[in-house]
Structure formats: C-alpha cells, structure tokens
Amino acid sequence: YARITLFLTNPVSNHFICFSLPWYTPEASLQLKEHFHAQVRTACQQSTGTAGLKISKVVVVGDLHVGKTSLINRFCKDNFDRDYKATIGVDFEIERFEIIGMPYNLQIWDTAGQEKFKCIASAYYRGAEAIITVFDLADIQTLDHTKQWLEDALRENEPDSSFIFLVGTKKDLVVSKLSADKEIRFSLVPQAISLASCAQCH
Numbered sequence: 354y355a356r357i358t359l360f361l362t363n364p365v366s367n368h369f370i371c372f373s374l375p376w377y378t379p380e381a382s383l384q385l386k387e388h389f390h391a392q393v394r395t396a397c398q399q400s401t402g403t404a405g406l407k408i409s410k411v412v413v414v415g416d417l418h419v420g421k422t423s424l425i426n427r428f429c430k431d432n433f434d435r436d437y438k439a440t441i442g443v444d445f446e447i448e449r450f451e452i453i454g455m456p457y458n459l460q461i462w463d464t465a466g467q468e469k470f471k472c473i474a475s476a477y478y479r480g481a482e483a484i485i486t487v488f489d490l491a492d493i494q495t496l497d498h499t500k501q502w503l504e505d506a507l508r509e510n511e512p513d514s515s516f517i518f519l520v521g522t523k524k525d526l527v528v529s530k531l532s533a534d535k536e537i538r539f540s541l542v543p544q545a546i547s548l549a550s551c552a553q554c555h
C-alpha cells in the first residue's frame with residue numbers, strides 16, 4: 354500500500370505525458386459525435402471529464418533469466434542491473450500516464466520464470482489487457498517456451514480480451530545475428546506484435 358500511495362502522489366514523469374493522439378483523426382473514427390445516440394450524447398455532456406481512473410493490467414511472462422524484470426525496470430525506472438536477482442512469485446510496478454489531460458495507470462505484473470513459482474504467478478494472469486511474452490534472443494529454447502507461457506496466460510483470460518506482445522531481449526548480445534529476426538516474427542506466436550529489446554542499452 355505504501356508503494357501504491359507513493360506512485361499516486363508522485364508527479365507523472367514527462368516521458369509518460371501525451372498531449373495529443375495524432376493518429377486519432379476524424380477520418381479514423383468509425384462514428385462521430387453527431388452519430389451518437391441522444392442518450393449517449395447526454396451522458397457524455399454530464400460527465401465531469403475525470404470520471405473513472407483508467408487502469409490497465411499487463412502481465413509479463415517467460416522463462417527464468419530472460420530479462421523480464423530488466424525490461425520493466427528499463428521502462429519504469431530507466432535503470433539496468435547487471436546482477437541477477439530471481440523474482441520470487443510476482444512483483445509489480447504502476448506507471449502513471451497522462452493522456453490528453455486524463456490520468457491513466459498501467460499496472461505491470463512481473464512474474465517469476467522459475468518453475469517452482471509458476472503456481473503463484475499464474476494466479477495473477479486474470480484480467481490482463483496485455484500479455485507480454487518474453488524470450489532471450491541469445492537462447493532459442495526460451496522462444497520455444499513462449500508458446501506454453503502464452504497458452505497458460507490466455508487460459509486465465511476471456512478469449513480475444515488481451516493484446517499479445519512477443520519481446521526478444523538482450524539484443525546487444527546478438528546484434529550480428531539479428532537478421533534471424535524475421536523468422537522470430539512469424540514463428541511461434543503469430544498473433545503477437547513482435548519487438549526486440551535491450552535493457553542494458555541506454
């Protein structure tokens with residue numbers, strides 16, 4: 354609770370303030386305001402504009418030592434720790450955003466990759482709006498295992514309710530081999546958005 358209170362009282366970091374969404378143009382909208390049902394229009398007008406703090410849950414899964422914690426730490430705290438400290442069960446971070454003046458929180462659940470903690474970690478998969486499956490680009494076996502990690506996470510969620518990302522980590526260790534990236538993209542988790550990352554690089 355102390356950690357949550359601290360997050361909520363800290364100002365939103367400049368990196369996470371978005372003043373506009375340029376890709377949301379009237380042309381991109383399926384329905385414009387004038388097409389809304391009268392009841393919906395009235396409800397919108399009555400809204401104070403700050404109703405309901407939006408929180409999205411992200412779960413990060415993958416084998417032990419692939420770099421899940423490092424990925425999250427780079428994103429949330431912009432730091433990197435060379436020493437390996439295994440996650441015990443689960444841990445979480447909350448990152449605050451401000452999108453066109455509206456507060457938005459991302460709750461990021463970091464799960465343990467060790468088999469003995471799988472039972473604890475899987476209890477936190479439910480309600481994930483995004484599932485990030487992580488593998489180590491330098492250890493191809495961890496890519497094979499992403500399929501199982503994803504299946505386990507999807508089982509706890511409603512069908513088609515989560516965005517899926519496949520992230521290959523430790524790009525710095527395999528720079529020269531990265532042309533194999535194309536194969537990775539379309540391999541085991543075809544429905545995922547694929548990215549390669551380096552938590553060590555600044």
Ligand SMILES: Nc1nc2c(ncn2[C@@H]2O[C@H](COP(=O)(O)OP(=O)(O)OP(=O)(O)O)[C@@H](O)[C@H]2O)c(=O)[nH]1
Binds near residue numbers: 421439441467523
């Ligand atoms: N060179 C390099 N090392 C990395 C990178 N990301 C993580 N590591 C190292 O890989 C090791 C494991 O990283 P963690 O982030 O603890 O891995 P994890 O997936 O959270 O591990 P578990 O908690 O056991 O599931 C650590 O020693 C990190 O310093 C990276 O991008 N490049």
